[in-house]
Amino acid sequence: MRLSTSLRELIGKRDFYAGGLMLLLGLGIALKGSTYRAGTLMHMGPGFLPTALGILLVLLGIAIAAASLAPDGADEHGGNQSLLPEHPQWWAWFCILMSPVAFIFFGRYFGMLPGTFACVFIAALGDKTATWKGTIILASVVTVFGVALFSYFLQVPMPILTFRGEL
């Protein structure tokens, strides 16, 4: 009755998910931790502390979720309970996360120069005012300075240009 209507409201609460995530994380940690040897209090095994932390996290998760269900629900986010920001930036998020991936791929197979360029180029595409020209210029400038600083000056052991086709 009343529960079902309020349940729908509650599901929209961000703290509910926050608690849920902690609960799941804790559960995972505790379950995996219990496969390691726990030992005794005097001679603790590798599994003891992580399992204890996992259980603690489960309890904290329940507490966080429960606090969000409380009727007066202390609302610290100023009423903004939505999980996504007002204007979700899927494309930009994708670009930012792809930037290290591009760095790994181009860096491993082609060297630091292409890796740096790809990394900056892809990240810069995420901005919605980005133009092709501006992005290329930015990526080139960072590449020149970056390679000079890290390869020549700091001697990071990564070939500047290479080709490792078979790897």
Next chain:
Amino acid sequence: MIESALTGLWYGFGVAFEPHNLVFCFIGVLVGNMVGVLPGMGPLATISILLPLTFGMKPVGAILMLGGVMYGAQYGGAICSILLNLPCHPPHAVTCLDGFPMTKQGRGGVALGLTVFASFVGASWGITEMIFLSPLLVKAALQFGPAEVCSLMLLGLLAGSTLARGSPIKGVAMTVVGLFLGSVGTDLETGSERYTFGMTELDDGIELIALALGLFGIAEFMNSVNQVAPINTKYTNVSIKDMRPTKADMKRAFFPMWRGTIVGSLCALIPGTGPTIASFVAYATEKKISKHPEKFGTGLIEGVVCPEASTHSSVQGDFIPTMSLGIPGDAVMALLLGALMIQGIVPGPQLISQHPDIFWGLVASFWIGNIMLVLLNVPLIGIWVKMLAIPYRFLYPSAMFFVCIGVYAANNDFFQVGEVAVIGLFGYILLRLGFHPAPILLGFVLGPRFEENFRRAMLISRGDILVFVERPISAVFVALCAILIGSQIYFRLRGAKADLESAAENAMGSEVSTELATQRVQTTPAE
């Protein structure tokens, strides 16, 4: 006692004045100052980006430079707050309240000039405190056994997570996540692998730099991309001439400055209350004792110098528990401690006696660095102001490159670059769910040492968990932990906001929260 401290300080100046250390200190404060001015880049991200560069350096130079970044950023942040009304870094949020109105009245230069001066006073006090308090703390801490160390760490972790920003229970959850992440990898005592899921790259544990750059770099970029409003540079024409305060200004600023300094140094002594809380409390106190509290927010010089002096005094004071006990008070300190550990230096009470060059060199470099900052800020203010105009769309892609190459350079391994991306995504999800990820770093850095000491304490006590309350010093720490938790629950049940920061916020009314809300002006959607 005082004599030995002064001898130590003399020795420290010898270390800090070595040419290469002087250069590293200068680079540190310069970069820190620069980055502090840039909106959208915090000291945490900067220190983690610079961390890989310090691997080839000697530990002293590395810590001088990274420390310099930290307090240098505090000087820069004030510029941003006063001239642009942008609280880029949380400790400077209150400075906006009176700083920006002063700028609008054309007195921004005076505000900046006095801020630099107040910062120097605050910092000097903090350093003095460090010189004389650290040896005392060390003397006490050397008596600690594993049980005491363990309960002290527990107190530090609890204070760091409950007194910081946001909901205390979420903070504790983040600390637990951090402790867990610290346990990933090979267990030091038994040699068995934990949570590596068969990935041999994880045997050495999660890389500190990957964690820091993921949480405070990538997650922050995802949070701010396309959300940062173009900056209003209308009021940013400030010349050196404008910065000279009048005698009347100096007179009005003098006592607030000292009051701020004292508040800051007191806040530094309570673990977990960093510069942010110090500045809020200082502003609230200043307003309370003022003869005309209604004028605050209209551009009073008192409202600028007091929180700034407090911030700086607290920043320097935060080094006390970090360097003398090995217990960091906040995430920045945890990162600096992590940097020392990467260099192979074991933090803890033995640090001052085993590595006097690091401790006293750092203390001496604080003074040198702060003087450099005063000298830098006055003539370079014009350049800093120009840097404010660098748009975010140039900033974050360049920073992404530094993130990738920095993480790679840590081990020359691409696996860590993947790690940083995964941690970044996880960090952003946490941010969206209303968590503040800073305590993760605290837990991560302290985790392995906590586990080690816990095991040792249990071994010595033959598995008797009561050892923590039976030993008197440890019992005091445990009691403090209990009081901390108890008071949080008490305030929660009474419906009062528990954390100090929001208490200060309440004291000042809603001004700050509205200021903070306007910090990120939502840009219009793409269509």
